[in-house]
Amino acid sequence: LHYTQARINTTEWNWKGAERKYKRAIELNPNLASVYGGYAFFLSTQGRHQEAIAFIKKKRELDPLAKHIYPDTAIIYLFARKYDLAEEEYKNGLELNPESMGILNGLGFMAAARRDYPKAIVYFQKALAALGGKHTGTACYLVFALARSGKPGAARGMLKEIESGGQYTSPAELAIAYIGLGENDRAIGLLENGYRDHDSQMQFLGVEPHYDDLRGDPRFADLMKRVGLSPDNYR
Structure with missing residues (x-):
């Protein structure tokens, strides 16, 4: 209990x-x-x-x-x-x-955190395949990796599929796709939606490497504080 x-x-x-x-x-x-x-x-x-x-x-x-x-x-x-x-x-x-979506995603996170985006793409694609292409969170991570590997066209094409596909997508995960594309204002707006909707993925703001580009933004620090996460705990 x-x-x-x-x-x-x-x-x-x-x-x-x-x-x-x-x-x-x-x-x-x-x-x-x-x-x-x-x-x-x-x-x-x-x-x-x-x-x-x-x-x-x-x-x-x-x-x-x-x-x-x-x-x-x-x-x-x-x-x-x-x-x-x-x-x-x-x-x-x-x-x-070998077909665990969670493990393949994790290896993709690892590669992206090390800026080995081609390897991240491979792992995220395998993770999507393991789920029949239906996990929008993984697709958002793939958009990030595609954008950072110099493939913005492919990244935006996949992002369009995510946003028009009819599946629920966590605002906090969709923000990651926009961070990859360098659209940080849009990402912050989505995280505000995540705060409004009480998105469970917001608990990872302090530790998820995909959010690192926002860590110097006072709007991101303010969001963390409103969720109850002190930015000072993550330095």
Whole structure:
């Protein structure tokens, strides 16, 4: 119950409430690996990376054969900007599940963060193929990579498909596509929509590398504060 409430609090941006519930869940279930994993992810999005790494290691200690242990560990390292460690975890996971959309996306994030955009394109295309081309979030990341690799025409073509396709697209993820194209004002406007709509993806503003181009923009810092994320925690 406490673990479930912690996750609900997270979607509501009730960060203090979420942390209280995670801690209580661990007190009541000290050997339940999934609670440590959830708390690690929460801490990671809050910019508390050393704590997050410690808790994901605890999850691994309790359940080393957990189904998603490699990508769950990788995303913690990715948000901490420990790219070599993240890549190792993703690749270990890929050996077990070569068509995992989450792992392929993660490897795309890794490549984009390192500015290896051609490689990012390959991984994002594979991730889209694994889902039959229907995951608009991944398509937004692909637009970013296409634009940054010097293919603005292809990027805008895909962006048009996303915006006219009839599927719901997270405003925070659509903003990433526009960041890739250098349209930061449009990206900020979409993030304002994400704030208005209480988009769950807004929890990643502090740690997602795709937002790095906005970090010097006071409008972005203001958005983070309104979501309850202090920019000072991520420096």
